[in-house]
Every structure is written in structure tokens, then in C-alpha cells.
Amino acid sequence: MSGFQTNNAVIKWIEYRLPIFSYVNDHLVDYPTPKNLNYWWNFGSLAGVMLVVQIVTGIVLAMHYQPHADLAFASTEHIMRDVNYGWLMRYMHANGGSMFFLAVYIHIFRGIYYGSYKAPREILWWMGIIIFILMMATAFMGYVLPWGQMSFWAATVITNLFSAVPIAGEAIVSWMWGGFSVDNPTLNRFYSLHYLLPFMIFAVVFIHLWALHHRKSNNPLGIDIKGPQDTLPFHPYYTAKDLYGMGVFGVLFAFFLFFAPNYLGHPDNYIPADPLVTPAHIVPEWYFLPFYAILRAIPDKLLGVVAMFASILILFVLPWLDTSKVRSASFRPVYKLLFWAFLVDCIVLGYIGGQPVEGVFIVIGRLATALYFLFFLALPLIGWFEKPKKLPESIAKAVLKEDGGGGGTPEGAAARAEDRG
Amino acid sequence: MRGIAILAAAAALFTAQDAFAAGNAEAPKSVDWAHEGLFGTYDRAAAQRGMQVYREVCSGCHGLNYIAFRNLTEIGLTEDQAKVVAAEYTIVDGPNDEGEMFERPGKLSDYFPAPFENEKAARAANSGAMPPDLSLIVKARPGFENYLYSLLTGYGEPPENVELMEGMFYNPYFPGHQIAMGEPLGEDAVEYADGTKATVDQLARDVTSFLAWAAEPTMEARKRMGVKVMLFLIIFSVLLYAVKRKVWADQH
Ligand code: HEM
Numbered sequence: 001m002s003g004f005q006t007n008n009a010v011i012k013w014i015e016y017r018l019p020i021f022s023y024v025n026d027h028l029v030d031y032p033t034p035k036n037l038n039y040w041w042n043f044g045s046l047a048g049v050m051l052v053v054q055i056v057t058g059i060v061l062a063m064h065y066q067p068h069a070d071l072a073f074a075s076t077e078h079i080m081r082d083v084n085y086g087w088l089m090r091y092m093h094a095n096g097g098s099m100f101f102l103a104v105y106i107h108i109f110r111g112i113y114y115g116s117y118k119a120p121r122e123i124l125w126w127m128g129i130i131i132f133i134l135m136m137a138t139a140f141m142g143y144v145l146p147w148g149q150m151s152f153w154a155a156t157v158i159t160n161l162f163s164a165v166p167i168a169g170e171a172i173v174s175w176m177w178g179g180f181s182v183d184n185p186t187l188n189r190f191y192s193l194h195y196l197l198p199f200m201i202f203a204v205v206f207i208h209l210w211a212l213h214h215r216k217s218n219n220p221l222g223i224d225i226k227g228p229q230d231t232l233p234f235h236p237y238y239t240a241k242d243l244y245g246m247g248v249f250g251v252l253f254a255f256f257l258f259f260a261p262n263y264l265g266h267p268d269n270y271i272p273a274d275p276l277v278t279p280a281h282i283v284p285e286w287y288f289l290p291f292y293a294i295l296r297a298i299p300d301k302l303l304g305v306v307a308m309f310a311s312i313l314i315l316f317v318l319p320w321l322d323t324s325k326v327r328s329a330s331f332r333p334v335y336k337l338l339f340w341a342f343l344v345d346c347i348v349l350g351y352i353g354g355q356p357v358e359g360v361f362i363v364i365g366r367l368a369t370a371l372y373f374l375f376f377l378a379l380p381l382i383g384w385f386e387k388p389k390k391l392p393e394s395i396a397k398a399v400l401k402e403d404g405g406g407g408g409t410p411e412g413a414a415a416r417a418e419d420r421g
Numbered sequence: 422m423r424g425i426a427i428l429a430a431a432a433a434l435f436t437a438q439d440a441f442a443a444g445n446a447e448a449p450k451s452v453d454w455a456h457e458g459l460f461g462t463y464d465r466a467a468a469q470r471g472m473q474v475y476r477e478v479c480s481g482c483h484g485l486n487y488i489a490f491r492n493l494t495e496i497g498l499t500e501d502q503a504k505v506v507a508a509e510y511t512i513v514d515g516p517n518d519e520g521e522m523f524e525r526p527g528k529l530s531d532y533f534p535a536p537f538e539n540e541k542a543a544r545a546a547n548s549g550a551m552p553p554d555l556s557l558i559v560k561a562r563p564g565f566e567n568y569l570y571s572l573l574t575g576y577g578e579p580p581e582n583v584e585l586m587e588g589m590f591y592n593p594y595f596p597g598h599q600i601a602m603g604e605p606l607g608e609d610a611v612e613y614a615d616g617t618k619a620t621v622d623q624l625a626r627d628v629t630s631f632l633a634w635a636a637e638p639t640m641e642a643r644k645r646m647g648v649k650v651m652l653f654l655i656i657f658s659v660l661l662y663a664v665k666r667k668v669w670a671d672q673h
Pocket residue numbers: 051054055056057058059060061062065076090093094097100135138139140142143144145146194195197198199201265
């Protein structure tokens with residue numbers, strides 16, 4: 001049911017054979033989008049832009065980078081000093097990783113706040129988590145490539161986690177290393193995978209968008225689209241809004257890139273990797289810190305690893321842990337409170353992840369880890385006893401009311417019964 | 422907005438991470454550097470004096486691997502002056518047509534030669550400690566320029582309760598307080614051509630300026646581009662906001 005029309009003979013010829021023009025029209029121009037999306041909905045497109053930035057700068061870096069333990073550090077400095085605008089590519093790529101994670105984290109919390117994971121968007125949500133996991137793998141392996149002290153020791157610490165696997169642990173670790181320690185073979189395979197995974201992310205992003213465009217966007221009210229009066233065509237409304245968001249996000253990105261390019265990094269990574277010297281504190285990049293905190297909160301190695309993976313994997317079952325029929329936290333007083341507590345808890349975990357495991361940090365770390373999982377365990381209960389506020393009748397009515405127009409009625413608009421699996 | 426407030430609080434928390442918790446080193450002194458800030462550029466005169474300090478004092482023990490003599494024009498030497506500096510070094514080149522290695526004076530394309538053949542030789546000459554290459558030292562330590570300046574000016578007598586190990590010197594800015602490098606700078610350690618008085622403070626500032634440049638010679642280009650890009654993006658964002666308002670006007 002494409003609204004695409006043309007009189008141009010060439011476009012008609014192509015369109016008949018490959019319906020690319022109507023496809024673009026249906027997904028980027030006419031695509032019906034809820035009219036009430038707020039600025040938290042900008043972060044999806046921002047994440048997409050950052051993925052493209054990473055791929056483009058990464059391909060340029062790859063033209064000058066040498067994936068060899070003896071050359072990697074020097075080739076990174078060669079990029080910084082001798083390659084024309086190499087410093088720009090390298091700092092864009094290193095800070096772009098951080099901005100990518102920032103956008104994706106906001107995007108994820110947006111989804112949790114507005115219940116975007118609920119029916120019928122569970123698969124869309126899963127694809128998002130898969131993207132997140134692939135991103136973590138990609139960024140981890142990318143951080144190893146400059147072959148500085150933190151690169152080397154982060155690789156050693158993280159790969160060693162797998163030695164906690166019963167019986168096969170040691171074998172798995174030396175299989176990952178391609179030897180008996182992190183060394184040249186490890187660097188080579190990490191480089192190969194670091195080049196590959198972003199393109200896999202790209203593919204999963206397509207599935208993510210496919211699912212999105214099939215069931216359409218959620219919105220701040222969390223109620224379904226009832227008809228054309230609830231939506232606006234994507235273009236020009238959301239193209240204009242997304243572009244404005246990209247401008248503002250670009251200012252933040254440019255600030256880090258040009259004026260504090262090493263602020264988010266670690267000084268130790270300007271020391272060439274040295275297997276004989278262990279840094280005083282081995283800390284991962286900021287975007288891994290909450291998970292690092294959970295890992296270290298548990299005194300047993302295997303259980304720590306299990307908890308760390310569980311803290312990510314539990315997101316997969318979030319749609320079923322949350323039993324409330326209402327999506328948006330705006331209408332869920334108890335859930336809303338819990339959401340903010342959860343967000344603060346994640347930030348506390350991030351802080352603890354950057355501190356040494358000692359004294360009061362241990363206590364806070366364990367408490368924050370317990371609260372992290374408690375959030376998920378409390379969800380089924382809350383859905384059961386929480387009394388949600390009245391939902392508006394439709395998006396259109398709610399928008400009118402906000403502008404001083406009509407009113408809302410009680411029934412309505414939670415996740416529709418037939419959507420629930 | 423609450424979300425923004427929480428994000429800001431989070432940013433503040435991450436900033437507060439205590440980088441100096443390691444090895445109970447004292448927090449470095451804080452110095453104003455000409456190259457700090459949005460528009461900061463390297464102080465050419467200080468960097469040139471600093472190069473002299475590096476060449477006459479530090480280069481006996483520390484390399485400067487990533488700096489070629491051609492780079493020196495970036496701190497204000499003319500090409501001829503850089504050639505003169507290069508020619509004062511002896512570079513091992515070869516093999517020649519007879520298959521022999523030979524020595525020749527340095528050229529612009531050569532890099533500062535390392536003071537020791539290899540790490541073993543460096544350690545042997547320094548009671549087992551390794552003097553690190555200084556090309557990246559300013560970026561490779563928490564505290565950056567301030568740390569280097571503090572380290573160079575921070576030597577002193579150990580407090581009563583501190584027992585110095587054999588061949589070690591007391592420096593509260595160094596993690597662990599005991600460093601294998603003896604105080605490298607002394608009053609008038611070099612004689613400045615421009616007549617600047619070579620106090621320890623001055624020498625430390627100058628060599629730090631030089632090494633800050635060595636660690637990131639592209640910083641000035643970066644900031645210059647940054648100012649333009651930021652200005653562009655801010656104006657562009659304002660325009661995009663106006664466009665957005667206009668597009669949405671019929672909806673509000
Ligand atoms: C999901 C997208 C990507 C993310 C999150 C990412 C992340 C990273 C990170 C964090 C680093 C370390 C930066 C540093 O500290 O210097 C890095 C390095 C690198 N990446 Fe990527 N990357 C991505 C995509 C790519 C792609 C597609 C390529 C190649 C086509 C690539 C090529 C490289 C190269 C050559 C380096 C080493 C040079 C350097 O360290 O600056 N990256 N990446």
C-alpha cells in the first residue's frame with residue numbers, strides 16, 4: 001500500500017524491477033510515526049549515525065594500522081603523527097565508541113522507562129540486546145588494537161574470565177588466545193573480529209528496524225496507534241527533529257573529540273604493552289564499568305562471571321518479568337519510582353567499577369549488585385499490585401488536551417490482549 | 422528535566438574518580454600552561470629551551486623515539502636550524518654496497534637516536550631501572566604536564582620514617598615515593614642562549630612544554646579545527662531547530 005507515485009520513466013522502469021523507491025518512501029518519507037514522540041526518541045537514529053561514523057573512520061584507520069604485537073603501538077602513533085588527519089580519524093574513532101555507547105545506553109533506558117519492550121515488540125527488544133552485546137564485543141576488541149598497557153591487561157583480565165568455566169576453562173582460554181598468553185595471535189584474531197562484528201551489527205540493525213516498522217514505534221504514552229489521526233509522516237516531521245538532535249549531539253561529540261580527546265581514555269594506554277609490568281589498577285572503558293562492578297562484587301570467580309553475564313542476559317526476559325499491561329512509566333507510579341532507583345543504581349555500579357576493590361567500595365558494590373537484580377525480581381510483583389493511572393483514550397486526544405483541547409477517557413489502551421504471546 | 426539532571430550527576434561522579442589513589446603519590450602541583458584551554462598553543466620559546474634541556478640533560482638516559490628532526494620546525498626552528506641540530510647527532514646507517522654498517526651525521530628525516538642499545542643496557546646503567554622513552558610521557562601519566570613538572574621539582578630529603586632503598590631517591594610525587602632517577606635538574610644545568618635564568622623551576626617548565634609538544638604535535642591543528650567545527654555545529658543546530666519549529670508549526 002505504497003503512496004509512492006512518479007511520472008519519471010527511468011524511475012518507473014527501475015521501480016517495476018526493484019521497488020526501491022517505494023521502499024524508501026514507505027520507510028523514510030510516508031512512514032506513519034506517533035505524533036507525540038519526545039526527544040528521548042532521538043537516540044535511535046543517533047546510535048545509527050554513530051555506527052556509520054565508526055565504520056567509516058575504522059576503515060580509514062585500517063589502511064594505516066599494523067596488527068602485529070611489535071608494530072601496533074607504533075603504527076597507532078604513526079596514524080596520530082604522520083598520516084594526514086590521522087589524529088582526527090583516530091580520536092573520532094576512540095571517542096566515537098564512547099558516544100555510540102552513550103546514545104545506546106540512553107536508548108535502552110528510554111525503552112525501559114516507556115515499556116517499549118512489551119508486546120508486540122519483544123523481538124525488536126531482543127535484536128536491540130543482541131546489538132548491545134555485539135557492540136561490547138567489538139569495543140572490547142577494538143580497545144586491544146593500539147596495544148598499550150591497558151589494551152594488553154584488559155585483554156588478559158577479560159579473556160581470563162573464561163577460565164572460570166568448569167573443566168574446559170583453561171582449554172577455552174588458550175584457544176581464545178591462540179597460545180599460552182595474550183600475544184600476537186590474540187591481537188590478530190581480535191583485529192579480524194573487530195573488523196567483522198560492526199557489519200554484523202549493521203545486519204542486526206536492519207532486523208531491528210524491520211520489526212520496528214512492522215509494529216511501529218512506541219510512544220511516551222505507551223498506548224497503541226489507533227488511526228491516522230495519531231500519526232505524522234516521518235518526513236518532514238521526524239527527519240527535521242532527528243537532524244536537529246544530530247546537530248546537538250554533534251556538538252557534544254565535537255567537544256570531546258577536539259578539546260578532551262583523552263579524557264575518557266586511560267593514560268596507561270600511551271605506554272606500550274609490557275607483559276612483565278602489571279598496571280596498578282586495570283580498569284576497562286567507562287561503558288563497561290557497571291558490569292565490571294558486578295563481576296567483582298562476587299567473591300567467587302565463577303559466580304562473578306555468571307552474575308556479570310546474567311546482568312545482561314536478564315534483559316532478554318524483561319518483557320515477561322514485567323507483568324503490567326500498561327507500558328509507559330508515566331502511568332505507573334510504583335514502576336516509575338523503581339525505574340529511577342534502577343538508573344541511579346546503574347550509575348553507582350559504574351562508579352564502583354572504576355574504584356579498587358577495597359573497604360567501603362566492596363560493601364556498596366555488593367549492595368548495588370543486589371539492587372540491580374532485585375529490580376528485575378520485583379517487576380512481576382509490581383505488575384500485580386500496582387494501580388496504574390488512567391490512560392488517555394488516544395494519542396490524538398492526549399496531544400489535543402496538552403494543547404488545551406479535549407479530554408481522556410479511562411479505558412483503553414494498554415498492550416492489546418491479542419498482542420500478548 | 423530529571424533525566425538530564427541524573428546524567429549530569431553521573432558525569433560528575435565519573436569525573437571525581439581518584440586517579441592518584443594508586444601508590445599514595447601526592448597530587449601534583451597545578452601550573453598554568455600556555456597550551457591549555459580552547460585556544461592554547463605551545464609556547465615556542467619555552468619548547469625550544471625545553472629541547473635544549475632534553476638534549477643536554479635527559480637524552481643521556483631517555484629516548485625520544487617518535488620525534489624526527491624534521492618535526493622541530495613545528496616548535497619554531499627554521500629548517501636550517503633543524504638541520505644543524507640533526508647534524509650534531511651520529512646515526513648508524515647501512516649496510517652500504519660493501520655490506521658494512523657506517524656512521525654519518527643526522528639528517529632531517531632521522532629520529533632522535535636512543536641513548537642505549539637495548540633495554541638490558543639501559544637497566545644496567547641505571548641500577549636496574551628502565552628510563553622510559555619520553556615521546557609520550559606527558560600523555561602516559563595521570564596528572565599529565567603537572568605530574569612531570571611536579572616530579573622534576575619535587576625531589577627532597579626523605580622524612581624520618583622512610584628508609585630509602587639502595588640507589589633510590591625520595592620524591593613524593595612518584596607512586597611509592599622512591600624513584601631510581603636521581604634529581605636530574607639543578608640550578609644552571611644548561612646555559613640558555615636567550616639569557617633566561619635557568620632555575621630548576623624554569624628548566625622543569627621548559628622541558629615539560631617541550632615534552633607536551635612531543636606527546637601531541639597535532640594538538641594545535643586539532644584545537645583550531647575544533648573551534649571552527651564547534652561554531653559551525655552550534656550555528657547549524659540553531660538553524661536546524663528553526664527548521665524543526667517551522668515544520669512542526671502546524672501541529673502545535
Ligand atoms: C561498532 C563499531 C565500532 C566500535 C564500537 C569500535 C571501537 C573501537 C575502539 C574503542 C578502539 C580503540 C580506540 C583507541 O583507544 O585508540 C578501536 C580501534 C580500532 N578500530 Fe574500531 N570500532 C568499531 C568499528 C570499526 C570498524 C568497522 C573498523 C574497520 C573497518 C575498525 C577499525 C579499528 C582500528 C584499525 C583500530 C585501531 C586503531 C586505534 O586504536 O585507533 N573499527 N575501535
